[in-house]
Amino acid sequence: MRTEITLANPGSPMLPALLTLPAPAAALPPAIILFGRDERGQPHASRFAGDMAGEAEAAAGLMCLHHAIANTDALRDLAARLPAGRLFPSGRGFVPFVKAELYERLLAATVTADTPLPVRAVSKAADAPPPAGAGSGSKGSPDAPGGTPKAPGDWAGIKVGSTVLACQGPMEGWWEAVVVATKADDRFVLRWRDFPDEPEISRARADLGLMPPGSREGLG
Template identity: 75%
Template sequence: MHTEPTPADALPVPPALLKAPAPAAEPPPAVIVFGRDERGRPHASRFMGDEAAEAENAARLMGLYLARANTELLRDLAARLPAGRLFPSGRGFVPFVKAELYERLLAATGMPDAPMPTRAASKPADAPPPAGAGSGGKGSPDAPGGAAKAPGDWASIGIGSIVLACQGPMEGWWEAVVTHTRADDRFVLRWRDFPDDGEITRARNDLGLLPPGSREGLG
């Protein structure tokens, strides 16, 4: 009796191969770090779930709140927030956010609306003096005027000036303090609100000026 060969796709399959692949483990929920700074301005950012321990430590050092995005509402709010960054110092970069979004975050978490404690808001001892103290240059306490100044034009930028510098793509412009000048018409700066982020260098034409008459950032 003649029989047709069994097609390859009809051969018995070992039971081990019939098992469905194990579902991939779901990543831990994102965490949200948020709060107001000493001036009452709202900050908030999201961190990946596997950064939860580091983000919790940063929130504690900075006097901010932390919430896990473990509900649909909080996941939606987290998706609307800018991504934060963690620094070797243990602190983090938590940008400004719009008041409306911050208020929704407070309502979703039930946290009180209060500025961060003064102790947490204070700058570390090695932060640069905002007015270029000890330099004797423009804007230093022992120079005429005494306080940090916003230059009226690019030619007036010098040590102690408060200017705007771009943090990076999609991260916006932030207040920075000029700490040194260089011969190639470039400046060394420190972020005014994030001194732990270290120094940056920018060319004169890559800096922005505060709006005329603005007192923002001048103390």
């Protein structure tokens, strides 16, 4: 839709000139915020575009998360500080970790009680496909019967079955990932340990991080 305004044409007083202006853009619906604590008490939160409100709210129900509409100045400011979430075909979503201070501000702005989520509500989806390599029986594989993931002590020790840290993307932080295959040029295929709905990724050895020394997080 365009708006036409008739103005006098200074070059020819007898002929009007048409000035065409674009119509004002329709306001975007406010963002949707999903948030909650996992079974270990870690805070998670992310924002979703307002035009995904229905899908985001359905994901919140599946994952037992709280949801809020960013329709106040305080919530709009908080939404802008949150990482963007993702929705999976299963109907669940990717809701990353956030800092405790930001999460507490979110609780206060939404007047929400600080309660943990049921076990596995944020981490592994109940309807997720089997992890890569499941049932292969390969010795040392974290997915083999009796297998245990290993945290290598240095970059040279990274191999199939290792639990390492990989960067999800700009502003999205580092997350635990399990090496499921090796590739040429010193690269690895990995799956996200806690988000099996996400596609496998490929990273070079130099682009991976090591688990903190002595950490047993997620290693059985």
